[in-house]
Amino acid sequence: MxxxxxxxxxxxxxxxxxxxxxxxxxxxxxxxxxxxxxxxxxxxxxxxxxxxxxxxxxxxxxxxxxxxxxxxxxxxxxxxxxxxxxxxxxxxxxxxxxxxxxxxxxxxxxxxxxxxxxxxxxxxxxxxxxxxxxxxxxxxxxxxxxxxxxxxxxxxxxxxxxxxxxxxxxxxxxxxxxxxxxxxxxxxxxxxxxxxxxxxxxxxxxxxxxxxNRLVTEGTPMVAGAMLVGLSGTYLTIKHLKEEAAKERQEAEQTKASHTEEDGK
Amino acid sequence: MFRKLLHELRTMPKFVYLLVALTAFGLTVGVYRMYAGLGATTNLSKEFPWGIWISFDLATVALSGGAFTLAALVYVFQFEALHPAVRPTVLAGLLGYSSVLVILLFDLGRWDRFYNVFAHPNFSSALLEVSWCIAAYSTILFYELSPVLLEKSRWKWMLNVIKKYTIPIVIVGVTLSTMHQSSLGTMFVIMSPRLHPLWYSMLLPVFFLVSSFAAGISMIIAGATVSYWLFGRSLKRKTLATLSWFLPWILAFYLVLKFGELVIANETGGLLSSGRYSTLFWTELVVGAIIPIILFAYERVRYNRLASMLGAFLVMGGVILNRFDVTWFAMKSVSHQTYTPHWMEVAILVGVVSGLITVYTLVARYFPVYEETIAYKPSPREIIQPEDARLVSV
Structure with missing residues (x-):
């Protein structure tokens, strides 16, 4: 400057x-x-x-x-x-x-x-x-x-x-x-x-x-970099949470199934 | 082959012919503009070096904002229910950006050296940022759309490769869009002496970004509803209702920012006392934000196609008016001159818009753009369905 x-x-x-x-x-x-x-x-x-x-x-x-x-x-x-x-x-x-x-x-x-x-x-x-x-x-x-x-x-x-x-x-x-x-x-x-x-x-x-003008335009690369990281993080977090939830549901179903099996015996 | 073509032309909706005629006329005038220069074909002047073309560009980019808003919602935030809306929106976005690029070519005084944008960049220029981002983002939109075009072709094997890299590409695309939607506002940060204080703000980039979310979502809703009546192909009401649920929140966020900024900048005095400018400002916000917030707050409205479409049109109108205000109506000059577009400027614009709608109609007709087909009524389009399928597979 x-x-x-x-x-x-x-x-x-x-x-x-x-x-x-x-x-x-x-x-x-x-x-x-x-x-x-x-x-x-x-x-x-x-x-x-x-x-x-x-x-x-x-x-x-x-x-x-x-x-x-x-x-x-x-x-x-x-x-x-x-x-x-x-x-x-x-x-x-x-x-x-x-x-x-x-x-x-x-x-x-x-x-x-x-x-x-x-x-x-x-x-x-x-x-x-x-x-x-x-x-x-x-x-x-x-x-x-x-x-x-x-x-x-x-x-x-x-x-x-x-x-x-x-x-x-x-x-x-x-x-x-x-x-x-x-x-x-x-x-x-x-x-x-x-x-x-x-x-x-x-x-x-x-x-x-x-x-x-410079105040805004010179901050752009930083904002872009932060967004790339933030969006990737958001994607992976939500994906992880969804997978966890699916796994838990599956496990719950399995235990439920095994319980009913035991009850059957 | 020829008979098939003839048959297609005969069954084409009649408005397509009108659109093609308008496109041809507009492009002819465009060629004349390249030959005769800007003075003879536009009413641009020293005081108003930018006119209706730039206003159109800004409005179109905002309305095309649906593509990145939706990409973020579906791929990053994983609202899978919205997935069926992706294709029509990406197609509309790609065509919107293409029309902006065509208009820009007519607008540039030295269109013959547009490549200097890449050869001699000035990194403090907001317009440079806009042009780089739009160039890169158009490519990404094409990538996102390519499955639609490839699905039934012999290059089908590419689909797997394309799908593999979708997430990273979408994340880059969303970032690029955020950057250029806001940079379009940044362009006016340097114009503090020219732009009326009701619109001028250091927050213009944020205003532009937030309003593009709303404009983009509204464009998806309106587009899907129009297509429902025209082709009997559309999105489910549930999908549309999920989308419109976001609108009141985005618009309310926008309103708080707009008025908050005026309070901080101590410009609230001008809200009622600026005559014409006050009217424009309030029209923008009442029609484009306050009424839609109330409308879309009702579940009944969100699930009603007609009401949703009207609400969406209001939001779009408000955002379009905002872009016209910032680029044209609220721009002052020392000599108090005014600008009204030359008929040739309008003709070129109408031509490009007609071309855009024509291409959209044709692609939506022959390619699997809408995945959810809704039984509406047996339209001519559905009667010729088997032949269509054959055409596509050829």
């Missing part, structure tokens, strides 16, 4: 106050990963228009895989197509996936999507632009964002920066870094001028559901 709690190496810091809904991150993602605009691995969450005229407001934030420290999808995946790398990236192996879509239901952030229109579809999910990182480049969305709403770097740096911003501007930001504790902590961190529920972010607990 140790590897699950390991802190991620890289992190995103996404500032909802800077997002202008230009969607260049989505275009960049589409180009980088060679996917259509309908199946980009990043999309926009928004509050909708709030307030009364003329004080209308609308906030948006780009949204993609949170790269959890203890990812539910990795725990759920039937065939270990989803894994968490040493750098804390939740990676997807498209050559193994069987398309059961359990990850989509398991993810508390409702992140994974599916290529619904393909004959042989795959899961659609951010991999932190793994190949770009290897070349020393930033993920496409972070490199493209014109307002610096998506920042990328060392996880510790991003977390410190998030806390610096919300403490220095308490009037501007909600006093919460979304992703610091959500689902046991994630590599993607958010700060926002409006409560996160209003942006449509799910309310997540501080422990990953993957933990409860």
């Amino acid at each position: 140790a590897e699950h709690s390991k802190s991620p190496r890289y992190g995103f810091l996404i500032d909802a106050s800077l997002c202008i809904d230009c969607r260049s991150c989505m275009v960049a993602c589409s180009v980088e990963n060679k996917v259509s605009m309908d199946s980009t691995r990043i999309w926009i969450k928004e509050t909708g228009i709030t307030g009364n005229y003329p004080d209308l407001k609308r906030f948006t934030a780009p949204y993609h895989c949170m790269h959890c420290k203890d990812p539910s999808c990795v725990s759920a995946c039937t065939v270990s197509a989803l894994t968490r790398t040493d750098d804390g990236i939740v990676a997807y192996n498209k050559d193994i996936c069987i398309g059961c879509r359990y990850c989509m239901y398991a993810c508390p952030f409702e992140v994974p999507n599916y290529e619904w229109d393909e004959r042989f579809p795959l899961v659609v999910k951010c991999d932190m632009c793994f190949s770009r990182l290897e070349e020393g480049q930033q993920p496409a969305c972070a490199a493209t964002c014109p307002t610096n709403a998506i920042r990328f770097g060392r996880y510790e740096t991003m977390l410190a920066e998030a806390h610096r911003l919300i403490t220095e501007h308490p009037d501007k930001y909600v006093q919460h870094v979304y992703g610091e504790t959500e689902n046991g902590g994630t590599a993607t961190l958010y700060i926002s001028p409006v409560p996160f529920e209003e942006l449509g972010f799910p309310e997540a607990g501080t422990t990953s559901p993957a933990y409860s």
Whole structure:
């Protein structure tokens, strides 16, 4: 279990106050990963228009895989197509996936999507632009964002920066870094001028559901072993008791028979 | 030979033709689904990646639970009086599992590499456990059924070998079933953010296991009664009454667990105030557990075929609704989207179910599935009996 709690190496810091809904991150993602605009691995969450005229407001934030420290999808995946790398990236192996879509239901952030229109579809999910990182480049969305709403770097740096911003501007930001504790902590961190529920972010607990899942699934071999022993024991016990009872009945009949014989004499 | 076949086709119950037509149509739509992808043929979406197929799979596995419940009762706990129920139940179980496997193949996005379940297993996944257990258990069910198919064939000599290993195989089978019936519940343990709290529980694996006992036994009772009217072949009322005697106990055990868990989890507030969800929850438990408990508590009901069948249908309905609730009706999404199945999803499902009933009917017609034949009325089936016997021995 140790590897699950390991802190991620890289992190995103996404500032909802800077997002202008230009969607260049989505275009960049589409180009980088060679996917259509309908199946980009990043999309926009928004509050909708709030307030009364003329004080209308609308906030948006780009949204993609949170790269959890203890990812539910990795725990759920039937065939270990989803894994968490040493750098804390939740990676997807498209050559193994069987398309059961359990990850989509398991993810508390409702992140994974599916290529619904393909004959042989795959899961659609951010991999932190793994190949770009290897070349020393930033993920496409972070490199493209014109307002610096998506920042990328060392996880510790991003977390410190998030806390610096919300403490220095308490009037501007909600006093919460979304992703610091959500689902046991994630590599993607958010700060926002409006409560996160209003942006449509799910309310997540501080422990990953993957933990409860492991509690049950890791106990399975033990339960199975115990059942094999218990059932065999039950079978042999009942068989033994039945045989004993039959023997006793037989003996009783024999003695009864011999008694009547003696009486006859 | 050809004339004999023609004669058989003519005497076949008419509903078999309808079932075959539905199966053919369903499978045609299924092939189209493989060609066109999931988007064009289903209403599945990002928010609802699983639909009516998964709900069906879970309900079917629960109803097929009769096979392992009965195997445990007859072989392990040695209730020999129940032995005549084993064959029809194992047959129904095997067909239930087969239909689940067929539906899963349509459901998998990458059905072309289903073997990765064995090549790249992830042992913390509940779905892996389910797939391994179902694969192994289907094989065991086939083993348990094989005497029915071999009895009158030239491979009769194998019967002794098969019988010799029945007990250990049955014990492994019961264990595998316990594992996957409960693992189907475990699958939803990871979905705490998605599943409504009236259903979500760490005890879901136990709920699923216990309700599968009840669903399985009810399926045996209902199946035997339907077969009584259709073929004049069934189980004795005494056998059925022995089986239904277990139902009130299992269901009451289930109720205590369900409500006890809600009390411990402090969710009792939602019992009445959750609108649609409260209605679904209470329907499940009143129709599927409370009324059947009362019904089957009466000896009169247990010995009456019609009343037993109605009671069994109630239990089955309750368990089916429970599986549909957990997989579909009680599943929430952040965007509050809903899901209604596409007609093609339903067509494929109807096709597979029709295929299942067809095979069951045919096997029950030509193989010695029901050992207890009950004189009911001279049905067409009994009139052609001598010819049947000849057919089988050929």
